Amino acid sequence: MDRLRDKIVPVTTLLVILVVAWYAFAVLLNSPFQRDLDRRAGETPGTVEFIGKTLTQTKPTLPSPDQVATNFFENTFLRKITSNRSLIYHSWVTLSSTLLGFAFGTVLGIVIAVGIVHVTTLDRSLMPWIIASQTIPILAVAPMIIVVLAAVGITGLIPKALISTYLSFFPVAVGMVKGLRSPELMHLDLMHTYNASRSQTFWKLRMPASVPFLFTSMKVAVAASLVGAIVGELPTGAVAGIGAKLLAAAYYSQSIDMWSALVAGSVVAALLVVAVGIVGRFVERSMGGRPA
The missing domain is CATH 1.20.5 (Single alpha-helices involved in coiled-coils or other helix-helix interfaces)
Structure with missing residues (x-):
């Protein structure tokens, strides 16, 4: 209590x-x-x-908090889900590209982290470029991605997902690198004493040790992925999604709608972070971890 x-x-x-x-x-x-x-x-x-x-x-x-709360309630619970004014509809459109980009980013981040930990050359050459990539503003990258992919006939969900991937892979890669390197030297020496191969050391020691780091970084990544999806909707002229809702509200000076859409995005981000946290606790407990 x-x-x-x-x-x-x-x-x-x-x-x-x-x-x-x-x-x-x-x-x-x-x-x-x-x-x-x-x-x-x-x-x-x-x-x-x-x-x-x-x-x-x-x-x-x-707008005042009560104006935003009233607008959010009306456009969430009093509108049909298929309505163009429904925040649930717009949130679902953004969520689809968010989840796809988050999946791509998580896989990419894990692959990069495994390569960096096991290949010294990648650690020295790739890691600085990965860090440097995050210094480029996403608002500058997003239009270029949209234009280049549109030139080869790729539009719709994929460009927005790739922008989400760009933002979400970095925290996963950094977190996994730290997690894979977290086992103590004594434990690594013990695996060497048992004549364990690199593959066995990875799956039986490094990977289990990295799980808490992975899910902690995934919480950051899924929120970043949502931001990427929203930003990706701005230069595409999208008619649906939280980004499109923000753009339309700004164009018509509907500040209450704009803030309501921001609240919707915050709620979606919070739910995604909570969902990742629940999955993380379940995975840790299934691997024998103690509940916090």
Whole structure:
């Protein structure tokens, strides 16, 4: 009970502070436009009425939390899933490319990590390039990937998945390299004493030791993969997906829809991270690991 309270109280306190700050900034940023509206209408509202108006604008600069929550609820639970306004529909479109890119990125990251650990040349030559690749902004890479693949007739899901792969393979590769190198020298010497081959050492020692590192890095990778999928939807002119929803909302100055789509993306990211964590705990327990 004490452990649960120690977790809930800090999170709840931080959430309350963020909501209060959000309301304060909403009033602050929406005030200039509201003052202009009141001046044109010849009105002089009181402080409470003025604050209420700033928090109920149709197209606010910064929507209030209750406006975003209402919009999110309506477009999630009160719309048909097939509706173009449904956040579930847009989230599913983005999720499909996210999962495909995450799968590609995980496999690629594991393969690269195995190569780096077992081949010294790859460790010295490939690792610096992998690190350097992540210094290039994804917003600069995404249009190039889209254009090049479109030139050879590849459009739709694959380009977005490849952008997700670009972002997701790096944390998996780094985490797996650390995990595969985590066994102590004493354990490696013991395997050598038993005359174990490199393959046996890998599967019986290095791989089990790397599992916690793998799933920790996969949590980062799946969130990065979602970001890649959303960014990949921006230059493609996509009509569906969280990225397309954000782009349309920005074009028509629908700030409430924009923030609602951001919340939807955050919810999807949180669910994906939780799902990876659950799978990770299941795998560790099946391998004899102790529950935390």
